[in-house]
Amino acid sequence: MRRAAAWLRWYVTELTGENAYARHVARVREADATAPVPSRRAFERERLERRYGDPRNGGGVCC
Incomplete structure (x- = not known):
């Protein structure tokens, strides 16, 4: 159960882009x-x- 919750948290943070700053700082x-x-x-x-x-x-969204 704990492992599933950890995976779900990771998935949601990756999907929303919350981890982008942490990855940038690490790089x-x-x-x-x-x-x-x-x-x-x-x-x-x-x-x-x-x-x-x-x-x-x-920049911007391409049609």
Whole structure:
């Protein structure tokens, strides 16, 4: 039962993107331990800008 709950929690956090920041921080620290890590707010802002930004610059949703 505990294992099923842990799997469900993992699945939901992956589906909603909650783990994206933790993975990003891990990648930044792995690449360079002295590199500055952006705040979660800055990360989410950049992520949304990439997703829904100006389509002429490669962002946005394609039709």
